[in-house]
Amino acid sequence: MTISRADCVALDADDPLKHFRDEFVLPEKTIYLVGNSLGALPRAASTATARVVNEEWGGQLVGGWNTSGWYDLPLTTGDRLAPLIGAGPGQVVVGETTSIAIVKAVSAALGLRPERRVIISDLANFPTDRYVVEGLAKALGGYEIRDIGVLDDALSDDVACVLLSEVDYRTGARHDTAEVTARVQAAGALMIWDLCHSVGAFQVDVSRADFAVGCTYKYLNGGPGSPAFVYVHPRHQTTAEHLLTGWHGHAAPFAFEPGFRPAEGIRRFTVSTPHVLSFAPLNASLDIWERVDLGEVRAKSVALTSLFIDLVEESCAPYGLRLASPRDPERRGSQVSFSHPDGYPVMRALIDRGVHGDFRAPEILRFGFAPLYIGFADVYDAAATMAEVLQKELWRDERYQQRLAVT
């Protein structure tokens, strides 16, 4: 190979982010390239969760809503997350799931464009984005969902909003958000970005978007099912109203008025009682992110993903593997995908040898590179394992053929 393992070890020694690795719990003999699905456990998240359970809930009981700031967690956590996506204070709330966040953003966008009856989605969107829009359109009635195809052809003057993923969950392909947003807005439509595969992978810039949503359990390391977020541009905050009008979004939630009046500002995008325990590891993780230079994250991410592509192609090209991610790092998130007709057993053979990626039907092998805890030697070892699995056809072993229930 053109680069040696010793070279990779040297790159790790020079890595300005190398000290973050020790802040995460990573199992022995595992190269964890699934941080784009579920981020690793920050050591501080374990302590923080125990503190919320034992000191806040156990010690303060219902008083925690005031004393420990539980009530405002969606807003305070949103303000802490905001810089990672290029937003300011009072522009982001954290809570519920990405699916619910999409309901908020899309229903608000439709309300702001009442005369327009088309929602543009994308086959490259993660399915839940499509399903949620479908359910909403069906319930509201009279809406057409149009797949994007060629953006300028799709952008007729009856388009209310466009929902796209900045980074494609299968291929890692990345949109030029500034350019797409400008074209969408020039057509009078509203732009909603799904940032699930962006936030924590590089510096996102939502400042021109109308709305954005995303999860916090991938590169942000907020833990399984940590709450999602919604960004709302300040220009919409006094007018946007969404469908999920729960009591925490009310102007006076403790006045117990009979009718709904939306709160001023971003608070109207909260719904109801936050899942307090699920905020604890996220806030511990945001403590880490406050010390991270996203420019260094992106530079390392580009280096890791480019190296992985080079090494895998060098050794595995003859074995039916094709690069499914953009070759240009500017057009790529922090993951690399390859397609292989037997992708499922190949991935199981890799996992069996300690290289953890994941599989997305019909034939995509995904590898996520979380720069806070993945290094160059990991990339080298993962590529070498891939070469061994393919060259020796280890994936043909029958125990790798049977599908597990959840993949």
Place this chain on the structure above:
Amino acid sequence: MTISRADCVALDADDPLKHFRDEFVLPEKTIYLVGNSLGALPRAASTATARVVNEEWGGQLVGGWNTSGWYDLPLTTGDRLAPLIGAGPGQVVVGETTSIAIVKAVSAALGLRPERRVIISDLANFPTDRYVVEGLAKALGGYEIRDIGVLDDALSDDVACVLLSEVDYRTGARHDTAEVTARVQAAGALMIWDLCHSVGAFQVDVSRADFAVGCTYKYLNGGPGSPAFVYVHPRHQTTAEHLLTGWHGHAAPFAFEPGFRPAEGIRRFTVSTPHVLSFAPLNASLDIWERVDLGEVRAKSVALTSLFIDLVEESCAPYGLRLASPRDPERRGSQVSFSHPDGYPVMRALIDRGVHGDFRAPEILRFGFAPLYIGFADVYDAAATMAEVLQKELWRDERYQQRLAVT
């Protein structure tokens, strides 16, 4: 007083539920009568949460979705909760919040009665129930929300569904669910019960209801923001479709199909990635509930609430306090409410003396009695403190007059 503190201590000694008290963390010098708002911390919940964080997330990483059953948590937890509300396996899913659960239940009910355009709600419903229905009706268009008033007058043949709380959050008044359900269904409408203030307070029977929703952080002790539940009667499970069509409710979530196809059965009422950490204490709490006799819970609840009413009225009647709960225990949940024109400072004076209830505008003092960890001596002491605060007018102290941000 007609009963002495020694009598109460004797009642506690004979209490068949007394051993459960040691399973909860309760702060020193506190009589915690807010278990109807946020239940106390079960000791086992602390251990369970640490295990999910450190062993499952930290040890299994993304493998936890399979290995630790995270993916099925909404269903497995629902099956465990089901007996508490008189439901069977495959009839309950746990996830999100009560507000989101109401969106599911009401949107499903409206879909099952497409020709009917009236939703009956109640001023006695907790405000979020009203607000969520209002937001849904506004978004869908063409719906009338009717306040219940006299049920039979409200039940015209254009009523699609009726959403009522079994137990009133302010007064603790309890509906006769069997009778109300029968009348609603006789009118061709669907009955949706909000069980937030019922579940864990007594044996609920949803077997005749069409849908039910509720939270798990009150009497169930699931922790701050623990996930809510939805019950769907088996007769609706093949036809009911709700608005929040996320990928976990899809018939084949990992096939990543472009369009939504609802899963068979109750799974279609799941939405997306469960808040795994927020399920941990709830499941630890359900371990306790598996050992609890709900008949004993109800008998003790009736005894505690009746004793509290007797003692408070005996000593406090001349001081502007009026019982706001039904006097007949059959018509009461596990809370007692009194109204007082200066209810807010009275409650603050009580809390300052270790008796924790809460206040609901404009003048309701609420006291919840969680039979697993509240005893008869607690009731005696709480009533004695109330008498002291009122007789000596301790609540007039100016430090109790100023409103806290969240109450």
